[in-house]
Amino acid sequence: xxxxxxxxxxxxxxxxxxxxxxxxxxxxxxxxxxxxxxxxxxxxxxxxxxxxxxxxxxxxxxxxxxxxxxxxxxxxxxxxxxxxxxxxxxxxxxxxxxxxxxxxxxxxxxxxxxxxxxxxxx
Amino acid sequence: xxxxxxxxxxxxxxxxxxxxxxxxxxxxxxxxxxxxxxxxxxxxxxxxxxxxxxxxxxxxxxxxxxxxxxxxxxxxxxxxxxxxxxxxxxxxxxxxxxxxxxxxxxxxxxxxxxxxxxxxxxxxxxxxxxxxxxxxxxxxxxxxxxxxxxxxxxxxxxxxxxxxx
Numbered sequence: 001x002x003x004x005x006x007x008x009x010x011x012x013x014x015x016x017x018x019x020x021x022x023x024x025x026x027x028x029x030x031x032x033x034x035x036x037x038x039x040x041x042x043x044x045x046x047x048x049x050x051x052x053x054x055x056x057x058x059x060x061x062x063x064x065x066x067x068x069x070x071x072x073x074x075x076x077x078x079x080x081x082x083x084x085x086x087x088x089x090x091x092x093x094x095x096x097x098x099x100x101x102x103x104x105x106x107x108x109x110x111x112x113x114x115x116x117x118x119x120x121x122x
Numbered sequence: 123x124x125x126x127x128x129x130x131x132x133x134x135x136x137x138x139x140x141x142x143x144x145x146x147x148x149x150x151x152x153x154x155x156x157x158x159x160x161x162x163x164x165x166x167x168x169x170x171x172x173x174x175x176x177x178x179x180x181x182x183x184x185x186x187x188x189x190x191x192x193x194x195x196x197x198x199x200x201x202x203x204x205x206x207x208x209x210x211x212x213x214x215x216x217x218x219x220x221x222x223x224x225x226x227x228x229x230x231x232x233x234x235x236x237x238x239x240x241x242x243x244x245x246x247x248x249x250x251x252x253x254x255x256x257x258x259x260x261x262x263x264x265x266x267x268x269x270x271x272x273x274x275x276x277x278x279x280x281x282x283x284x285x286x287x
Contacts, residue, residue, distance in 0.1 A: 041249025
């Protein structure tokens with residue numbers, strides 16, 4: 001049997017490591033100004049955020065439901081969705097490397113160069 | 123199956139479901155999808171370490187199915203089932219290597235396994251591998267949630283274990 005102290009050390013190590021990686025992902029400066037909208041893993045539309053001088057709202061019909069996307073002042077977010085949980089709306093503005101995800105509609109919005117953990121490490 | 127056992131499983135399923143529904147009413151702690159305390163797993167963990175794998179599995183399966191029905195979100199069942207199965211298998215493994223005072227450790231690893239299952243399902247559903255970036259932050263919340271539910275399960279088993287068996 002492994003000692004309780006050993007378990008505490010293992011769990012603390014995993015916790016701290018995850019915390020460091022989370023910080024790296026969320027706080028990573030936003031270099032790309034192009035957002036990509038994916039439906040079902042396929043590129044649906046790209047939005048150049050730096051060129052968005054005026055607020056723009058458009059809808060994405062994913063075939064499973066509709067998401068309303070707002071582009072404003074170089075930022076992008078989902079403002080409305082007809083899915084049951086509304087997680088994508090609560091996610092707010094797209095920041096850092098964490099994509100906005102709407103699972104029921106299989107919609108993902110992410111910055112063009114955010115390649116995931118590799119991009120953070122590299 | 124004898125009536126005593128059936129009654130115990132039924133009561134524990136009702137308890138887990140009650141906790142699950144109450145937790146649904148709480149506002150989300152963060153805007154990050156998938157971050158939640160998962161308090162109903164206190165029952166799953168306690169059942170696993172007192173009644174055993176068969177009863178714990180039955181209670182978990184009934185709670186997941188009825189919970190999704192009560193929440194009116196059958197889509198969520200897909201993610202919770204993937205996470206739930208991985209967490210259940212993790213509990214099974216850790217059950218064999220832990221002492222009776224280390225029950226909470228199993229809960230922490232089960233919570234992390236649940237998060238891995240969630241992220242893998244999300245990647246499979248959206249065909250977007252970059253969702254993996256959510257894993258570290260979900261693991262942070264998973265360790266915290268697993269510790270909370272695990273300690274609650276530990277104290278429950280310490281005090282009520284004899285009555286549950």
